[in-house]
Amino acid sequence: MEDEIDAEIIEPFKLSFSDLTLLSSYSSTIRYSLSEEENERLDSISRAVMETLGPSGPGLLLVSPVPKAAADLRRSLLPLARKLALLSDEDRRRVLKEYSLCTDVPLKNPDRGVSSFALQLKYVKDTIAFGESNDTAKDTFEAHLGSGSLHDPSDEEFKSLENNFRELGNCMMEVGxxxxxLCDMAIGGQELEQSILESRAAKGRLIHYHSTLDNCILKEARKAKGSSKRLTNNLSAHLHGRGVSGISNLNEEAPVKNLNLVTGGNNAKSCKTSLSNLWEQWHYDYGIFTVLTVPMFISSILTEAKQGLRMSFEQECSPPDGHSYLQILHPTRKSICLVKCPPESFVVQVGESADVLSKGKLCSTLHSVCRPAKQGFVSRETFVVFLQPAWDKTFIIPETICESSIECDRYIEMEDEEIQSTAESVSPSSEVRQSHDLTQVIHKIIPPLSSRLKNGMTFAEFSRETTKQYYGASGMQSKR
Known part of the structure; x- marks a missing residue:
């Protein structure tokens, strides 16, 4: 089977923040005060949200646009992910301790593809009361942004790190x-919102996805052991060894050429993707909702001066190929789709806990993050907030989830001959068979929900079992 296939580029359903706040407080009193046309519009949006997040949809949507203050926080915070990742181990420990952050990845590994910096976020208030006006909900959201909280990251580098982390995290928690x-109102009851509120906290992660250059810098910095001259010589040799060309041999400072930097996206309807060239492996999130900023891509420019090769500057660049590099396995199309989204947006994904709590009305998103091809100087930065139930929340598995899980297990356990036969019956084209085979491989590396979730489990037990089966010593992705 070929590893690389075409993937469709999709732009998910957009839910405006103003409509989200209105719909979340959509009482009979508000309905009565609106025109018939406006009520029909809001009903249509509510149905579209449930279809988008339900079993036949992609399992994610965009809240777009976000208020300008949230967009400013994103622009201020995201570049700090790369700066943190490329600090020396000693300096990074000091900065993380000073600003109350921790990490949940082995940062001493210079070949790591991701650096992640986490902080526990507390809810600012218990809830926004049902029936609250749209203006009040918007004011609450804006209050999280803190009008005077922004600092220039170039001024004392990390001075704004913790404050901006909390400010943006609180905004995203409120959106979730x-x-x-809104989903509770469509389903009936208050299970999702109350489960989130009972936890009283969420996890925020500032994530840097490494470029090839980043890994070269980390690896050669360790070898150089503090010697600037040795580092520049080692880095130059390493880059040439990795096939990264274009470093000029000038006696005065000059920009490195031919770096194949991205200058803009395109309008292509499909793009190549593969199973092996991934920043983050295929998985389901196991919380309720995952709220993400749209990623920022940063290109690094090298210059060569008398004292040797050095980093000259970093600049934000347009997304390679015009999408976010977040990819999903669409549940009904049975194909891989790459997600495109404007920068002034939040992406909201459904987690597996929402599957259970909504009794199958919502459907979790199977996703991964792929790398740009031939973009060794481009990194990816994002900020994520995970909304989850309280650790002692007990799960009662609804029958609809059991039936869905059994069907998924049967699909995964198909023999290779049956897979090939099924693919050929769908279409004789090699492209369709290739896509079908790749989706089979993806399903086979995902531990089935039925093997991780048992009736009566607490959320803490479910999360431990899920982590173990994904990444434990014998986990399905431990060697990936």
């Missing part, structure tokens, strides 16, 4: 709560 309420 409003969406949970």
């Amino acid at each position: 709560l409003l969406l949970a309420r």
